[in-house]
Amino acid sequence: MGYIKYEEKGKIGTITLNNEKQRNALSLELIKEFDVLLSEIARDRRVNVVVIQAEGKVFSSGHNLREIDGRPEEEVRHLFDECQILMENLRKIPQVVIAKVHGIATAAGCQLVAASDLAIASEEAKFAAPGVHIGLFCSTPAVFISRNLGRKKAAELLFTGDFISAEEALIHGLVNKVVPHDQLDEETEKFAASVARHSLPVLEIGKKQFYTQLQFEDFDALRYSSKVISESSQLPDAVEGIKAFLEKRPAQWSDRREEALKGESIS
Template identity: 45%
Template structure:
């Protein structure tokens, strides 16, 4: 496994090339893994780096210590100018959009509380596996700073009424409730978190990397379109997908009752 961890960095990047996994790990557990401006830049850079690595089929976002992330570093947001505040949230938006823009599926492995922008980060990932002791919350309303940017990801994951409940009350929900509401895919015992994340990733890596890339891009393209426009766009996507070598190989392999051999073309 190759690894990159620069001095004074809040983020560790590593690749397990044997199984095609890239890892982005928050490494400030004593501070509850805050999403400072520097940390968000580092996460964005790590995701961008892994997106260009041909060895990486799935990216896993995780954190050290008992807390996934407590959200923004509030010390950076006190006594600053409007331009300073804008820069923080511009950096946050860039990080969240990078999660969904890179071609590889991104799985959040949430081992503990994911709060405010930490909840937003989890909600922005393509899939979420959570330990049973994890909680999710957007408590900004309690300190006079409504979680407006987390609201973007949260409302798209769990809908209007449930996201408004979290945003207006600031109360956390447990992992099982998060799963019931659609914020989390799988809840497991804390000791089984890494195993289950790797199992889920392994299921994805059996597919053609080209097809997965097409599918992820198509999902985010169509999700906010009106239904008629979505069908037009996705009909074209499927038609062009069907013309790829991997799709032709996969369909022929199914007919022949054999395992496909992917070429990524």
């Protein structure tokens, strides 16, 4: 039996972590299965948004420590290298990724939330980077945690190892929305639909531009972004979208892969 499930509804695909017995740990097998699925989703281009959720009480407890305990360094490095590939694919796929967090997300589970493009959480969700408690600092989760939260709050999460509430996660930028637990499904569907209604080629270009410009100094970022928006203005969905706006009618997106391929010159 696989460790994840996948289903599509319209332009929204939902990945469900399905290993409640191991608290949805990011084991090597789960990571590889997850990565293969992401590659298929990116290739097929049937959906515009990917929602990541989990079954059971825990969203994800992070890595399976049994795959680290007593293992030689090269085996441990292989585990983290595979997880790195997964995180890179979350960033590279054209779809916008939304983490839907209903319960506890710790260590690499918290990293998964932070690495997603957007996140929505139940009021009952909690987040932690507890590696310091077991003598293995959460070095890899720290990368995305420190790029979501303010520096002092990120340091607090990492150096204390203690939980923060969903409300704290919202205030400090780890999640976009916090909703009542019994409304999480409905609110996530609305949130995902607000993104999925747009053109996939446009979302793909926008996702790449957003993360790329963050690496630059302000005016280098502006120069790069000016190039992107100028080139993007010539793409079929931009032409259609502008015409539709001026003509006061709904746009008819093509969602054709060739549009995105044209956009690959944008770098």
